[in-house]
Amino acid sequence: MTADSRITAEQPWYDLFSRGARDWIRHNEKVRAALKHSLPQIVSDGDVLTKSGDHSVFVPVKFLEHARFRLTDPSSEQGVGQGQGEPGDVLRQGQQPGDGDGEGAGGEGEGEVRFVMEVTIDDIMDWLWDELKLPDLKPRPNATVNDDDYVREGYDKHGPRARLDRRRTMKEAIKRRAVQEDAPAFTNDDLRFRQLKRRHSPALNAVVVCALDVSASMAEQQRKLAKTFFFFATHGLRRQYSKVELVFVAHTVNAWEFSESEFFEVTASGGTAASSAFNLSLDILKSRFDPARYNCYFFYASDGDNFSEDRASAQQALAELAQLSNYIGYLEVLPASFGSGETEMSRLMTQARGGVASIGISKVARDEDIWHALRHFFMQEAQRAEA
Numbered sequence: 001m002t003a004d005s006r007i008t009a010e011q012p013w014y015d016l017f018s019r020g021a022r023d024w025i026r027h028n029e030k031v032r033a034a035l036k037h038s039l040p041q042i043v044s045d046g047d048v049l050t051k052s053g054d055h056s057v058f059v060p061v062k063f064l065e066h067a068r069f070r071l072t073d074p075s076s077e078q079g080v081g082q083g084q085g086e087p088g089d090v091l092r093q094g095q096q097p098g099d100g101d102g103e104g105a106g107g108e109g110e111g112e113v114r115f116v117m118e119v120t121i122d123d124i125m126d127w128l129w130d131e132l133k134l135p136d137l138k139p140r141p142n143a144t145v146n147d148d149d150y151v152r153e154g155y156d157k158h159g160p161r162a163r164l165d166r167r168r169t170m171k172e173a174i175k176r177r178a179v180q181e182d183a184p185a186f187t188n189d190d191l192r193f194r195q196l197k198r199r200h201s202p203a204l205n206a207v208v209v210c211a212l213d214v215s216a217s218m219a220e221q222q223r224k225l226a227k228t229f230f231f232f233a234t235h236g237l238r239r240q241y242s243k244v245e246l247v248f249v250a251h252t253v254n255a256w257e258f259s260e261s262e263f264f265e266v267t268a269s270g271g272t273a274a275s276s277a278f279n280l281s282l283d284i285l286k287s288r289f290d291p292a293r294y295n296c297y298f299f300y301a302s303d304g305d306n307f308s309e310d311r312a313s314a315q316q317a318l319a320e321l322a323q324l325s326n327y328i329g330y331l332e333v334l335p336a337s338f339g340s341g342e343t344e345m346s347r348l349m350t351q352a353r354g355g356v357a358s359i360g361i362s363k364v365a366r367d368e369d370i371w372h373a374l375r376h377f378f379m380q381e382a383q384r385a386e387a
Helices: 019-037 039-043 122-130 165-177 220-240 275-286 308-324 344-353 367-380 381-386
Strands: 054-061 114-120 146-156 193-202 206-213 244-251 255-258 297-301 327-333 359-364
Touching: 019 381, 039 327, 054 367, 114 122, 122 220, 206 220, 206 275, 220 327, 220 367, 244 275, 255 275, 275 297, 275 308, 308 344, 327 344, 327 367, 344 359, 359 367
Parallel strands: 206 244, 206 297, 297 327, 327 359
Antiparallel strands: 054 114, 146 193, 244 255
16 A cells, blocks of 8 residues: 655745744845835935945844834823813914924934945945936847857756756656655655756947046036936946946047046036047047947937037937947036026037937936936837836
8 A cells, every 4th residue: 555645835945944044034034125225315415425445335124123113101191182181272383304402402202213224336336227228238240259148048967966956856756756666765766856058149349438527517416416317327347248348438538548537537617619529439439439340339428518709510429329330329418506508618519419320318406317228228219118
């Protein structure tokens, strides 16, 4: 007489942990959700730029507590639902957060508990670039570089233990035991290992030119806003794409190419001639990056000022740059008190966008605007159409 075999439903993985472990997992999920919700504030935090070498920043997070009832002390609080009270009595207005004699005023009320959490730059980039990517990224037909990618394909009875598929092995054992009497629990014939195959795919090569106006018209706060945008854009691009070349250009009436570290420290004075940056970028793209092999992107940050005598040269260079580029992004950094008027550079970009060029324009005046600029330039095309 054979014993009946019974197969039970798989227990949810969440219940395999102890209560303390489940609370710890839930707590981490809540903290990560809170941090992801606070990404606009994290992006605008100036500490991120200064902490790039340490790869972490400190972010205040609300303290999470288990829900519980709190009974009011009858001797200190009276009112409807809390003790004595008569119909028609006027209740005092509730105190709003921040009300008091001053920031350091004492009191008896319970305050909000917060703790500071250390978050790595890598985690911030992962959350930030979950829904962002380079627009109009296309494989080039003449690309000579291939990416080797390994994909799962089929099963085999032999292979390394790390690729053992336990679920598939269990199924094979159950099928064998269903047709055999007094069969052993497992045999070597039941083992199934996942197989990996190497696939070749054309590399999506991309070059991104970051150009910055560092002339005297750009105030220190405006330069900081522009460099914050470039910081998150370049770090995110590196994490998402393995074949991205970055070029850094800064200009006044002349333009220079800088290394990445120099670019985020450069400052200058003098007039503004945007055509110098456009022409230098054109020379770099034509000499070092073949448009047949590279997707070209150009991002330019300026306060909108440009020398009036430079208008024709800038317009011509911008039109030629638009023909070589998949996308052009213009970040206009304005002082907080700026009105709704249109700047010289904004008019040039708008005219160029009227043709066949794909140009995005975003204006920032405060730290909080950086998050919206990143979403505007790098949001996926499907989401861009819905926005």
